[in-house]
Amino acid sequence: MESKQICEKCGNGSFKTGKLFGIASVHSLDSKVGLGGSELLINFCDSCGKVESLIVKNPEEIK
Numbered sequence: 001m002e003s004k005q006i007c008e009k010c011g012n013g014s015f016k017t018g019k020l021f022g023i024a025s026v027h028s029l030d031s032k033v034g035l036g037g038s039e040l041l042i043n044f045c046d047s048c049g050k051v052e053s054l055i056v057k058n059p060e061e062i063k
Helices: none
Strands: 015-019 040-045 051-056
Touching: none
Parallel strands: none
Antiparallel strands: 015 040, 040 051
């Protein structure tokens, strides 16, 4: 059975996924280089904008 995602803040049941652009990417804490990494995907309520989750798109690229 599939559970419907409900926003904790406003009760809306519709979400969108977006991503950060520019220099926003995920790197390991000990990384000395600002290049590479992986995009960060954001799942958010399309009514109030509350962020439900952050997902590293390609975790295998984090070194």
